Amino acid sequence: MTPAVLICDDSNLARKQLARILPQQWQAAIQFAGHGADALATLKKQPIDWLFLDLNMPVMDGYQVLAELQKLQLPLQIVVVSGDIQPEAHQRVMAMGARAFLKKPVDPQQLAALLQSEVAPASERSKVVTPPWASDLQQLDPQLRDVFQEITNVAMGQAGDLLARLLQVFVKLPIPNVNLIEVSELTMALASIAPDSQTSGICQGFIGSGIAGEALLILTDSSFSDIARLLNYQGELTTAVELELLMDIANILIGAVLKGIAQQLDISFSQGHPVVLGQHAPVSELIKANAKRWRKTLTIELSYGIEGFDIHCDLLLLFTEDSLKTFRYKLAFLLDDAE
Structure with a gap:
């Protein structure tokens, strides 16, 4: 009997990538949900055998879904699939x-071992066709934004894991x-991060x-006092010490996120010296002082927090407009593989 899968x-990219490596005989019974509330609505209406659940979602995240399922006691197998490692x-x-x-x-071999079923080999890949958004990126096509978000989701999970372990x-x-925004919009976006707070910042270039x-x-x-406490720093929090702590956090997050993005796109980045x-x-x-260097830019914003501590950190990746051509073709392969 073919199991019902949700x-x-x-x-959308993550859903397609996972569905593609599930057993061939399951394909006709796969359904999709875009967030936790959507999934719960389906689970309450019909029996589902396997639920593959992301953690980081809008409306209702994976933790909230798990909490509700504990109450409902539905007979299903739950597999969490997440970039938060x-x-x-x-x-x-x-x-x-x-x-x-x-x-x-997801590693197909790990999934196959979990399901105790051989994953059917991927069908022969067709030639990559340039998607409709490739010739004009005046604004981000929803499909392209989805791919960027998913790639970044995986990369930031790796960075968060390093920070959590440290x-x-x-x-x-x-x-x-x-978002793809003009520099004037970037200035407003950055200013809205912590409008009533004093902040410190690091900038680091990358290319590849x-x-x-x-x-x-x-x-x-x-954030500095809690970071110093977590790193077991006992001395006075001077400006020099705070700068050292800022550099440490920047090295961890920037390096890990860029590495995660590069691995997924099969490229490598060289990083410049950090600038205060x-x-x-x-x-x-x-x-x-830096705004004049940026024109239209592809901006990815990540806002990290640490549970139980007053630590708030924003990481923004600003890709040059000239980088978009390379991104288009790299992402076209990812989209093609997910079909």
């Missing part, structure tokens, strides 16, 4: 009833915010394989 993920994330979902935890992107904490991961840009890391000043944008100033002051 894949719940806010990324922190050890505590794994422990939490298993304690909430998940049968297994698979990291994104600080022995649980890192709250955001839903990536992806036709893609270039800058990573900006903005940390609220109120400023310390103890409003975000608008930090970016004023």
